[in-house]
Amino acid sequence: MEFLLPFLIGILFSASLYLILHRHFFKLILGLILFSLATNLFLFVIGRLTRGGSAIIGQDENVAVEPFADPVPQALLLTAIVIGFGIQSFTIVLIKRVYQSFGTTDLDDMNTTDQIEEHH
Amino acid sequence: MNHLLIMLPILIPLYGAILSLFCWRSVRVQLYIGILTQVCLLVASFLLLFDVNESGIRTTQIGSWPAPYGITLVADLFSAMIVITSAITGMAVYLFSIKGLDKARQTFGYYPVLLVLQLGVSGACLTGDLFNLFVWFEVLLMCCFVLIALGGTKPQLEGAIKYVTINILATSFLLAGIGIVYGTMGSLNMAELALLVRMPVAHPALINMAGMFFLIAFGIKAAIFPLFFWLPAAYHTPPIAISAFIAGIITKVGMYAFIRLFTLIFVTDQELTIPLFTVLAGFTMVIGVLGAASQNDFRKILSFHIVSQIGYMLMGLALFTPLALAGSIYFIIHNILVKTNLFLISGVVAHRHGTFALKKLGGLYLQQPILSVLFFISAFSLAGIPPFSGFWGKFMLAKAGFEIGSFTIVLVSLAVSLMTIFSMTKIWNEVFWKKKPEQEPLLDVVPQQKLRDNRQLYLPVGIMTVFILLIGLYAEPVVAMAQLAAEQLLNSKLYINAVLKR
Numbered sequence: 181m182e183f184l185l186p187f188l189i190g191i192l193f194s195a196s197l198y199l200i201l202h203r204h205f206f207k208l209i210l211g212l213i214l215f216s217l218a219t220n221l222f223l224f225v226i227g228r229l230t231r232g233g234s235a236i237i238g239q240d241e242n243v244a245v246e247p248f249a250d251p252v253p254q255a256l257l258l259t260a261i262v263i264g265f266g267i268q269s270f271t272i273v274l275i276k277r278v279y280q281s282f283g284t285t286d287l288d289d290m291n292t293t294d295q296i297e298e299h300h
Numbered sequence: 301m302n303h304l305l306i307m308l309p310i311l312i313p314l315y316g317a318i319l320s321l322f323c324w325r326s327v328r329v330q331l332y333i334g335i336l337t338q339v340c341l342l343v344a345s346f347l348l349l350f351d352v353n354e355s356g357i358r359t360t361q362i363g364s365w366p367a368p369y370g371i372t373l374v375a376d377l378f379s380a381m382i383v384i385t386s387a388i389t390g391m392a393v394y395l396f397s398i399k400g401l402d403k404a405r406q407t408f409g410y411y412p413v414l415l416v417l418q419l420g421v422s423g424a425c426l427t428g429d430l431f432n433l434f435v436w437f438e439v440l441l442m443c444c445f446v447l448i449a450l451g452g453t454k455p456q457l458e459g460a461i462k463y464v465t466i467n468i469l470a471t472s473f474l475l476a477g478i479g480i481v482y483g484t485m486g487s488l489n490m491a492e493l494a495l496l497v498r499m500p501v502a503h504p505a506l507i508n509m510a511g512m513f514f515l516i517a518f519g520i521k522a523a524i525f526p527l528f529f530w531l532p533a534a535y536h537t538p539p540i541a542i543s544a545f546i547a548g549i550i551t552k553v554g555m556y557a558f559i560r561l562f563t564l565i566f567v568t569d570q571e572l573t574i575p576l577f578t579v580l581a582g583f584t585m586v587i588g589v590l591g592a593a594s595q596n597d598f599r600k601i602l603s604f605h606i607v608s609q610i611g612y613m614l615m616g617l618a619l620f621t622p623l624a625l626a627g628s629i630y631f632i633i634h635n636i637l638v639k640t641n642l643f644l645i646s647g648v649v650a651h652r653h654g655t656f657a658l659k660k661l662g663g664l665y666l667q668q669p670i671l672s673v674l675f676f677i678s679a680f681s682l683a684g685i686p687p688f689s690g691f692w693g694k695f696m697l698a699k700a701g702f703e704i705g706s707f708t709i710v711l712v713s714l715a716v717s718l719m720t721i722f723s724m725t726k727i728w729n730e731v732f733w734k735k736k737p738e739q740e741p742l743l744d745v746v747p748q749q750k751l752r753d754n755r756q757l758y759l760p761v762g763i764m765t766v767f768i769l770l771i772g773l774y775a776e777p778v779v780a781m782a783q784l785a786a787e788q789l790l791n792s793k794l795y796i797n798a799v800l801k802r
Contacts, residue, residue: 200465212468219472219479226483253482256431260475263438267471270442271464274449278457290458293533296595 185225192218203287205275212271216264220257227253303360305351306375308344309383309422312337317415330411331398337415338391345384352380353781357788357798359428367800368492372428374799377785378629379425382556385636386421388767389548390414392760396644397541399753400651405451405539413450414545417443424553428799430478430488433557437474437521441467444550447542448534459537466530470520477513480506481565491799494564494792504568511566511573518561521554524614525583528607532591535606536599536656540647543599547606548640552632555613559628562617563789570620577618582712585611589719598646598656598731601723602639605682608716609635612697615709619700625786627696630779634681634689634771641678641764645671648757649731652746658727663736670758672732674765679724681768684717689772692779 192214199211230249237244279285316337323329352358357376361367375383394414401410420440427433445467449460482488484506485496497507516527523531535547562573588608595601613635616628648671649664650656665672677688684690694717701710746754771778788794 200469208465212465215469215472219475222476223479226479228483252488253479256478256482259431259435263435267438267442267445267464267468270445271468274445274457274460274464277449277452278461281452281454281457287461290461293455293458293462293537296600 182229185221185229189218189222189225192221205279205285205287208287209268209272209275213268216260216268220260220264223260224253224257227256302351302358305344305348306358306360306373306426309341309348309387310373310419310426312341312344313415313419313422316340317412317419320412320415321409324409327403327406327411330406334394334411334415338387338394341418342384342387342391345380345387348375349377349380349384351375352377353784357794359799368487368489371432372489372491372799373426374428374491374795375426376788376795376798377781378556378560378789381629381633381781381785382425382553382636383422385633386418386425386549386553388764389545389636389640390418392640392644392764393541393545393548395760395763396544396647396757399756400644400647401539401541402451408450410447410450410542413443413446417447417545421549421553425556428490430481430490430493432488434471434474434478437557438471440550440553441471444546447546448538450538450542453537455537459534462530463534466520470517473513473520474517477510477517480510480513484510489799490560490564491796495796495800497565497568498792501568507566508569508572511562511569514558514561514566518554518558519580522551522558522613523554523584523607523610524580525587525607525611528584528588528610531607532600532603535603536597540599540643540650544640544643544647547603547643548636551606551610552613552636555610555632559613559617559625559789563625564792564795567792574618574620577614578706578709581611581614581618582709583611584608584614585713585716589716589723592723593719593726596658598649598658598661598727599643600656601727602642602646605720605723606639608720609639609682611716612694612713615713616697616700618709619697619704619706621700621704622783622786622790623696623703624700625789626779626783627693627700629785630696630771630775630782631690631693633778633782634693634768637764637768637771638678638681638690641761641768642675642682644757644761644764645675645678648754648761651757652750652754658730660737661731662734663732665732671761674758674761675732676728677765678768679728681772683721683724685721687773689768689775692772692775696779696782 196211196214196218199207227250230247233248235244235248235251316333319333320330352375357374359372359374362371417440420436420443423436424433424440427436445464448463449456484503485493487493519527535543585608588604588611592601592604595604612631613628616624646656653661681688681690684694697713698710
């Protein structure tokens, strides 16, 4: 199973980039969500996977029994997921507002802030 | 007491923000809380800088967990200098917002969000833990998102969507880099990491790769070539009080983290990083200044100049000598003050005349001579004319470049300086010097109340100008402090020993 995970992460990253490069708002949201999902999974896997051993120290032991899973990446992951949720929900609301005021779903319509203003 | 001193720049804005949130309905109370908070923050930062200057690097452990396991807060001269500059800027922007920002935005939580943003800046500067750095960056980015979108005008929403998208990507890169660092080294404490990379390690290539992830993440946040395109598209869209603070501080905090990590942790493969940074620095300077030359809008010219100035800061890191890093540090301090002030001045102009377009403005030298002088000082500081502050930063960088024989990058930086003068002269000619273009007489009549408000906006600009003049005309203590800070950066044993108490 473990050797499949890097491929899964790779597929997630490429799919999310593909979606982000699209012009549709909805695909942008999906792409961003997938991208942070892929990053979270990457963070989880690169912290090394250990199955079936939690880092809980038993009542009559001084240290946890090897092999146990490193709790730090899990803690990082949880923090990252929570922060990601916040930012994703902000993005979704922002994009909804953008849709309401511009009346379009096409990112290519949004190129006015880059343009050099000419005043004749 | 010393532990408290490091915590204060984080605690003060946090409590200020919470208190202001409780007083959501009354903007006036929020304002008083805010001013009190800003004053306390300024005093606390001064005390911190004084303390660090007296007795070297200060550390504290959150929750008293010993060093490599808990979260460490570290204050060395570099971080203390950034914290105090950010406090000064925050104070000025706050004073500016009272009259310079519309009531609607003030009612919808501008003051608490600004305080949380300052909290994020202090946190990012003071943390000694890699993952904690990520969290502080999220805090300040979230506030930037809200501030840029606050008010929801069309340009703001458009700028916000670009800013949010690119920054989510940058953050993910940062997180992936942190993951690789933890996966290879098994630690997130910056001091322990610095210790580990200096020993023979199992996977030097992986550390390099993590370094490149950080390069991309902070490259986007600090707007380094070729990752800067979001900046001129987003920074000029919100009202000037907001863009002044964001433009002044946020890219420099990115640059701070960049310099910190690439002097402390990712120093193992300098044959790769130093030529890479040199090339990036050169392109960042040139492209930024060329972009500025093509613009006809007060704020957009200034936005592009942010990019160009980032190049100078990167140049110090690329040269990697004590003098060059001191130059970078001095330049960051100078640039935060000057850039914010120039944005504030553009805000004063737009408040009175209702536009940022150079073609529609004119004749301000006649109408507002004091403002013209203030602009003149800031613009010449930015361009690096002696004896103003920009000169000293550029002088140190150029001298460091000549000392180690990197003539090309020094020549590029000097040429870019000339181009900066060109841009500043363009603003001067168009806004202050030329005759005011003919327009309908109705637009020329400014109500008395607005004139009075406009005069109140001079106060923050004046305060910032005093600081700019101070670090320019009385540069010696600041330069000496920057040199000390650079020595602390390069001599990472100091940092490691201070944190790990060995």
